Structure formats: C-alpha cells, structure tokens
Amino acid sequence: MPPPHAPRTVYTLRACTQPRSRHERASQDWVARRLASLCGWAYGGAHEARSAPAWHPYFVPDETLDLEQATRLGIQGEDDLFGGVVPHAFVASKVITHGVPDTASPVPRGWSHALAKRLDGAVLPGFTAFDAGAIATAGQQLLAHGGRVRVKEAQARGGHGQHLAADAGSLRRIAAELDPEALHRHGVVIEQHLDEATTCSVGEIRVAGRRLAYLGIQHEVTDRHGRAVYGGSSLRVLEGGMDTLGALARNDGERAAIALARRYDAAVEAAYPGFFASRRNYDVVAGLDARGQQRCGVLEQSWRVGGASPAELVALAAFLQPHRPAAVEATCRESHDPAHAPPPGADTLFHDPEAAHGPVIKYARVEGIDGHPA
Structure with a gap:
C-alpha cells in the first residue's frame, strides 16, 4: 500500500460506451489536469485499457464505474477517483429514484425494492419502467392525479431524452418510439411534471x-x-x-x-x-x-x-x-x-x-x- 498523501498520477478514463461530445471530453480533460495541478500530482493523460497504469493512479472517469470495472483498475475507495463506484451499473442512473409500478414489473438483477420506500416523500411521484407495459401502467396512475407526466430516458444527459405526455394516447406514442432493447436494458423514469x-x-x-x-x-x-x-x-x-x-x-x-x-x-x-x-x-x-x-x-x-x-x-x-x-x-x-x-x-x-x-x-x-x- 502506498503511504497516505503519496504522489499520484491522474488519468482520464473513457468508461462510457455512448459517444461523448467534444466539449464533454474537453471538460473531463480539464478537470483531470486541474486536479493534478491543485494536488501537486502528475497528469498521465488518457488511461489505455490494455496498459497498466502507473503506481498509485488516480482516475477521472466520464461515467460512474461498476464494481467490476473498479476492481480491474485497482480502485478500492473514494480516494482513488473523482467519481463513484456502484455494485450494479443501473444504480448509477436515474432509474433508482423510483420504484416499479408493481412487483410483477421486470427489474434488473440486484434491484432494491426497499429503496423506493426509503425515498418516499424525498422524490416526486413517479415510477421506473423497463418495458412498454410498465410505462402504460405507471403513466395511467400518474395521469389520474391530473397534469402532465414526464418520461425520461435513463442514459440521457443535460435535459435531453425527455418527453411530456398529457394523456394516455401521447404516452403510448412516446413508448412506441423508444428503442425496446434500450428500454429493457436501461429503463425509463415516468414522473410528475412540475410547472x-x-x-x-x-x-x-x-x-x-x-x-x-x-x-x-x-x-x-x-x-x-x-x-x-x-x-x-x-x-x-x-x-x-x-x-x-x-x-x-x-x-x-x-x-x-x-x-x-x-x-x-x-x-x-x-x-x-x-x-x-x-x-x-x-x-x-x-x-x-x-x-x-x-x-x-x-x-x-x-x-x-x-x-x-x-x-x-x-x-x-x-x-x-x-x-x-x-x-x-x-x-x-x-x-x-x-x-x-x-x-x-x-x-x-x-x-x-x-x-x-x-x-x-x-x-x-x-x-x-x-x-x-x-
């Protein structure tokens, strides 16, 4: 184990499988360089997955890492990266903010039904869905209370991938336009809209x-x-x-x-x-x-x-x-x-x-x- 406060080398890590814009990559690189400068550490540029990083590396990933990724990189705790590590990839996305419409709704392995109970009152009325049927069930429950509902794709950032539905028909159209494979893999959030x-x-x-x-x-x-x-x-x-x-x-x-x-x-x-x-x-x-x-x-x-x-x-x-x-x-x-x-x-x-x-x-x-x- 390296001693506390030992010199480190800061690397950017392109962990996200989705394409990233030039400004997002430039921002990530700037953050890594600035962290290295402020802490008196070296800057190592982009980490190449096929090569071993320098002794005592520090990572700046563009995505929250799952436990398998972190273990492969030797990340053991919060002192080893600017970011976070979750036990399952879906935990890093917005889908954990709400529970599913009912216990029969599909969920990924490792899903915590107890979290929705802990978050009751801390989040807006809403649900998470991993198939079109669950979207319809969740949306109808929310629409019954009046107002519009917002459908948010789990992998979208910066306000993108969001859709507003005012009735069951518009909700069905939104669900039909979603990629079924992406929906099953990543899920969507259906949530009360606020003005x-x-x-x-x-x-x-x-x-x-x-x-x-x-x-x-x-x-x-x-x-x-x-x-x-x-x-x-x-x-x-x-x-x-x-x-x-x-x-x-x-x-x-x-x-x-x-x-x-x-x-x-x-x-x-x-x-x-x-x-x-x-x-x-x-x-x-x-x-x-x-x-x-x-x-x-x-x-x-x-x-x-x-x-x-x-x-x-x-x-x-x-x-x-x-x-x-x-x-x-x-x-x-x-x-x-x-x-x-x-x-x-x-x-x-x-x-x-x-x-x-x-x-x-x-x-x-x-x-x-x-x-x-x-």
Whole structure:
C-alpha cells in the first residue's frame, strides 16, 4: 500500500460506451489536469485499457464505474477517483429514484425494492419502467392525479431524452418510439411534471483529504435549435460535508433541498452496500403541480464528472490558498451563442464558435469570496 498523501498520477478514463461530445471530453480533460495541478500530482493523460497504469493512479472517469470495472483498475475507495463506484451499473442512473409500478414489473438483477420506500416523500411521484407495459401502467396512475407526466430516458444527459405526455394516447406514442432493447436494458423514469420549476444542486466533493460541500442553482439556455438545455451551475461552497450546508441556506426551500439530498444520499448507501463516491451531486427540483401546489423532490444523482464540476474545482482552488475563505461563490457556464466570449479571469474549458453540435463555449470562474465579488 502506498503511504497516505503519496504522489499520484491522474488519468482520464473513457468508461462510457455512448459517444461523448467534444466539449464533454474537453471538460473531463480539464478537470483531470486541474486536479493534478491543485494536488501537486502528475497528469498521465488518457488511461489505455490494455496498459497498466502507473503506481498509485488516480482516475477521472466520464461515467460512474461498476464494481467490476473498479476492481480491474485497482480502485478500492473514494480516494482513488473523482467519481463513484456502484455494485450494479443501473444504480448509477436515474432509474433508482423510483420504484416499479408493481412487483410483477421486470427489474434488473440486484434491484432494491426497499429503496423506493426509503425515498418516499424525498422524490416526486413517479415510477421506473423497463418495458412498454410498465410505462402504460405507471403513466395511467400518474395521469389520474391530473397534469402532465414526464418520461425520461435513463442514459440521457443535460435535459435531453425527455418527453411530456398529457394523456394516455401521447404516452403510448412516446413508448412506441423508444428503442425496446434500450428500454429493457436501461429503463425509463415516468414522473410528475412540475410547472414554473427551478432546479437546485446539492453536493460535495472529497479530494486529497479535503472536503467541500455546495448549494446552488442550474441555469437553462436555448440551443441553436430553440430547445431549452443545461447552461451551467452557480454554487455557494464551503468546507465540510453536506451536513454543514445549513449555513448557506437562505430560505425554507433551500433548507428543504438540502434535507432531501442528504436523505437520498443516505438511502442509497443503505440500499446498496459497497457504494462509494468522492463526488456526489443531487438535482432537487421545486415547482407547481397540476393543482398549483408547491412540490419539491430529488430528480437524480450524479457520481461522476458533471456539469458543475468545473465550478467545484475553481472553488477548491480558492480554499487551497493560504488565507482560506469561509465561503466561495463559483460558477460554470455553457453557451450555444457563437458570439459569446468568456469573461475576464475565467478558466475556459472549451471554445469553438464553429462547433456543429452542443455548446460553443464552456468556462468557470470564482464569482465571490465570503459574500464579496471576486
């Protein structure tokens, strides 16, 4: 075993089987380089699966790893990666947020029916389905309460792969358009839709013996096709774990978001022994249901490099300064506007005004320290 705080080599790891855009790969590479720089470690570039990594490696995967992948790489705990490890691959996706419509519904091996009970009240009304029949059953139950339902494909990111249904007919059309093999393998979430919704980010990172927690909001932008997509996150960050975030809460809504995220985090650890993560991010939505009542619930988790990770790392850099702040405000932004330029002092992760798909620019910066502008 290497001694504590021994020098390490940081590698990016392309674990995801889905194609990743140029800006996502650029973001992952930037995170790995920045972590290496902040921790005083070496940067080893992309890990080649056929070669053995250097002694005492540290990985930055583009996906939450399953136990088999982690074991093959020698990852034993949260100190060995920026991300997380789950006992079964499906645990890393949004499908664990809800239970299935009934006990006869198909589920993958290792599924925990107990988790849905632990999460009751911490998430929105909804179900997970792995076949078209379960989608119909779940959707009809939700539609009976009024309003629309949202169908979310498990593997989609950044607001993509989501569909709204207002009645049984539109729900059937959505189900018919889904790839049956992908549905059976990965599943979908069918969930109550909220109007006038805002999404809060609650999370923490644990890196090289340091622990930071944050509370923030997600931004929405319009892409070049007129669709609303993820546009970045603004975070308020302090030292410690999620149990310290009450000091940052400004209202009852934020205090509720923190409590729900912590409950979700604890429920997963109880349901799936062996899970561990050094990066934990929870999306908590608040909005109005069909009756105009305020609802709040955790949408999903992220235990990998995510949209907010650049903001997390520029905040970490501030806390590593000799005069450590009590709190930091950090942001990362994505824009699809070719005319958008990064502001002074920002760390630019990706910038290509000619990019054919996705954002043309992504940057991160510290906005304020201890409540004052940076």
